[in-house]
Amino acid sequence: MLPLKDKDKPLVQKLLAAGCCARCVLRFCCVGLHAAYRHTSHDAAGPNSTEENSTSQDAAGAEASEDPPSKRMKLEQSVSEAQADGASRVCVCCLGILQQLSEHTQAVKVCVAVKAENYEFDSLVLSVSLPAQLCVREHSCWLHVKKEVREKCMTLDKDDVIQVKEAFKWIMQSLIAKELRGVSVVTKVREVGRLFYLANFIQSTACPDCFKPTKNKLSVFTRMAVVKALEKIPADKFLKHYPCPPPRPAGSCSFQDVQCLHVAVFVAGRYNKFCRSLPQTPWVIDGERRMESSVEELIAAPILSAFRADGFNFSSSGREDVDVRTLGNGRPFAMELLNPHRSRLSRAEMKQLQEAINKSSDKIRVRDLQIVTREATGRMKEGEEEKTKSYTALVWTQKPVQKDDIAFLDEIKELSIDQKTPLRVLHRRALAVRQRLVHSMSTRLLDPHHFYLSLKTQAGTYIKEFVHGDFGRTKPNLCELLKTDTDILELDVESVDVDWPPAIPE
Amino acid sequence: MDGTEQRETAQAAPSVIDRYYTRWYRADMKGKPCEDHCVLQHSNRICVITLAETHPILQSGRTVKSINYQISNGCSRLNNKVSGKSKRGGQFLTDFAPLCRITCTDETEYTIYSCIRGRLLEVNEDILKRPALLLEKPSTEGYIAVILPKFEESKSITENLLSREEFEEVVSKRAAAQTQPS
Numbered sequence: 001m002l003p004l005k006d007k008d009k010p011l012v013q014k015l016l017a018a019g020c021c022a023r024c025v026l027r028f029c030c031v032g033l034h035a036a037y038r039h040t041s042h043d044a045a046g047p048n049s050t051e052e053n054s055t056s057q058d059a060a061g062a063e064a065s066e067d068p069p070s071k072r073m074k075l076e077q078s079v080s081e082a083q084a085d086g087a088s089r090v091c092v093c094c095l096g097i098l099q100q101l102s103e104h105t106q107a108v109k110v111c112v113a114v115k116a117e118n119y120e121f122d123s124l125v126l127s128v129s130l131p132a133q134l135c136v137r138e139h140s141c142w143l144h145v146k147k148e149v150r151e152k153c154m155t156l157d158k159d160d161v162i163q164v165k166e167a168f169k170w171i172m173q174s175l176i177a178k179e180l181r182g183v184s185v186v187t188k189v190r191e192v193g194r195l196f197y198l199a200n201f202i203q204s205t206a207c208p209d210c211f212k213p214t215k216n217k218l219s220v221f222t223r224m225a226v227v228k229a230l231e232k233i234p235a236d237k238f239l240k241h242y243p244c245p246p247p248r249p250a251g252s253c254s255f256q257d258v259q260c261l262h263v264a265v266f267v268a269g270r271y272n273k274f275c276r277s278l279p280q281t282p283w284v285i286d287g288e289r290r291m292e293s294s295v296e297e298l299i300a301a302p303i304l305s306a307f308r309a310d311g312f313n314f315s316s317s318g319r320e321d322v323d324v325r326t327l328g329n330g331r332p333f334a335m336e337l338l339n340p341h342r343s344r345l346s347r348a349e350m351k352q353l354q355e356a357i358n359k360s361s362d363k364i365r366v367r368d369l370q371i372v373t374r375e376a377t378g379r380m381k382e383g384e385e386e387k388t389k390s391y392t393a394l395v396w397t398q399k400p401v402q403k404d405d406i407a408f409l410d411e412i413k414e415l416s417i418d419q420k421t422p423l424r425v426l427h428r429r430a431l432a433v434r435q436r437l438v439h440s441m442s443t444r445l446l447d448p449h450h451f452y453l454s455l456k457t458q459a460g461t462y463i464k465e466f467v468h469g470d471f472g473r474t475k476p477n478l479c480e481l482l483k484t485d486t487d488i489l490e491l492d493v494e495s496v497d498v499d500w501p502p503a504i505p506e
Numbered sequence: 507m508d509g510t511e512q513r514e515t516a517q518a519a520p521s522v523i524d525r526y527y528t529r530w531y532r533a534d535m536k537g538k539p540c541e542d543h544c545v546l547q548h549s550n551r552i553c554v555i556t557l558a559e560t561h562p563i564l565q566s567g568r569t570v571k572s573i574n575y576q577i578s579n580g581c582s583r584l585n586n587k588v589s590g591k592s593k594r595g596g597q598f599l600t601d602f603a604p605l606c607r608i609t610c611t612d613e614t615e616y617t618i619y620s621c622i623r624g625r626l627l628e629v630n631e632d633i634l635k636r637p638a639l640l641l642e643k644p645s646t647e648g649y650i651a652v653i654l655p656k657f658e659e660s661k662s663i664t665e666n667l668l669s670r671e672e673f674e675e676v677v678s679k680r681a682a683a684q685t686q687p688s
């Protein structure tokens with residue numbers, strides 16, 4: 001039963017006469033009942049639609065049930081009569097989008113495209129992109145029936161008219177859901193585990209000449225620009241340039257394409273780096289790769305194929321240089337997988353994936369591999385700024401030293417150092433002085449010119465510069481403390497003291 | 507740790523400069539004999555200006571009386587302020603822009619020049635506080651200034667400079683000339 005009343009009649013008749021389809025009529029009558037749109041097709045559905053009725057989600061239908069049945073039936077008949085005349089015509093308002101393009105065949109097309117991509121998902125969000133021209137036609141229809149709408153109800157406004165996009169989604173969602181079986185289709189855009197579907201419509205009719213702002217670009221008629229312009233232009237000016245009601249279109253809209261995009265999945269873990277010639281990210285200068293492979297590529301390769309993702313964004317709680325090893329529990333990292341075709345892996349499968357990564361290379365090792373939420377990755381970045389790190393450095397001294405000469409370093413606690421931005425990163429960082437704390441140190445003599453220095457420092461401390469002084473731009477530095485030239489020959493990260501991601505027992 | 511192959515003697519260990527910087531030289535700056543400058547160019551294109559070992563300031567037991575970064579009435583290198591990643595505000599230098607004037611206790615005066623085109627990032631204020639640093643560690647803590655050349659010019663700035671080998675040749679020719687009977 002179409003939820004239309006007597007007071008809608010003048011509105012309905014005027015729109016039908018102008019060449020609107022039944023669904024657009026419902027829209028301008030501000031009918032918010034989803035079911036009404038699903039059960040009305042562009043063909044005369046009038047009296048036949050009464051059987052497939054009321055199991056609707058929207059409570060707006062309560063309005064219709066108050067009127068006696070006889071009144072409603074009459075309306076439907078007039079609708080179907082009017083439709084019989086113009087049934088084969090393309091709607092002047094929606095250009096066929098709510099007519100033949102909202103039918104079962106189109107839904108099947110979409111589902112075929114979705115199935116072809118072979119995604120694993122359990123819910124779907126429909127997203128539609130419509131031509132800008134529709135705004136203009138809609139505006140014209142609105143001006144045409146503004147008087148009648150206001151007479152029906154003083155408080156109704158252009159915003160109360162149901163948008164083409166909304167009606168389209170209400171119809172298509174249930175059709176697609178039926179086709180895809182067992183998939184819940186929703187209107188609201190929410191993050192986790194959903195599949196996004198985009199349908200682009202192109203228009204076969206020409207764009208209206210009239211108004212358009214500023215730049216001389218190809219697609220200056222963006223939806224945003226058109227909507228803005230329509231808001232600005234006063235009604236009388238609009239009516240001078242554009243017919244009201246809108247003109248009969250020469251053709252109708254057609255599907256452009258279907259794009260599927262799965263929401264990102266986040267995989268986190270901790271990595272060890274055992275190689276002194278492996279950068280964290282690919283090292284490419286002027287298009288030429290300077291060093292083979294990288295930490296992120298080695299970790300990403302098996303993960304990308306397991307999740308059948310298109311790409312990734314790698315981030316970690318800090319970084320180490322190419323020539324520095326990462327030992328101990330490793331450094332926390334998170335990988336955003338883009339457009340994964342698989343989104344759920346069991347614990348066992350994640351374990352297997354971890355094994356696969358570890359087997360693939362002896363340069364890195366991964367642990368605690370797990371799927372996490374986007375929000376959880378924030379924990380990792382707080383580690384970068386706030387948490388402490390531990391290192392071991394192999395130090396060379398110019399003057400020969402003995403155990404007693406370096407023992408005093410073990411006693412130094414909470415040493416505050418001022419580090420000007422190291423010259424080696426100054427080309428890409430701002431010049432500044434950073435105050436950092438070296439919480440504690442311990443030494444182990446190797447020979448008169450070498451000893452191992454273990455340090456526990458505040459996050460963001462440049463260890464190499466603390467050891468060799470960086471032209472005296474880090475103060476105090478080890479050269480000053482030991483009163484000799486010192487240099488750092490090797491550096492290892494012993495621990496990154498961040499307790500995320502949660503440890504996964506082996 | 508795998509440090510076994512790294513145990514080298516005091517002389518053999520490549521220093522930080524050896525590992526990351528290339529040494530370039532300008533000899534006889536502005537025609538003044540032996541006023542040699544050294545430009546340490548990092549692999550990231552940042553340059554550190556220092557005195558070359560052969561510079562007169564470092565010879566004949568001289569000591570430094572004062573260092574002045576005020577190179578003209580309107581310009582002091584100490585007023586140089588850079589901000590942000592792109593180092594906005596840094597004074598732009600050309601090859602022969604003076605960086606500072608150094609006066610020694612024997613009243614000899616020397617001007618140190620930029621040697622390259624680029625943006626001045628910082629001058630060494632430690633040598634103002636302790637001029638002896640310039641003599642003790644001319645190549646490291648006693649550096650004069652840090653300059654960032656334009657990205658496009660990072661390779662071309664060295665065209666007018668001498669490589670280490672070329673400089674050593676110049677130096678040995680000088681020594682030979684001095685021993686020649688006149």
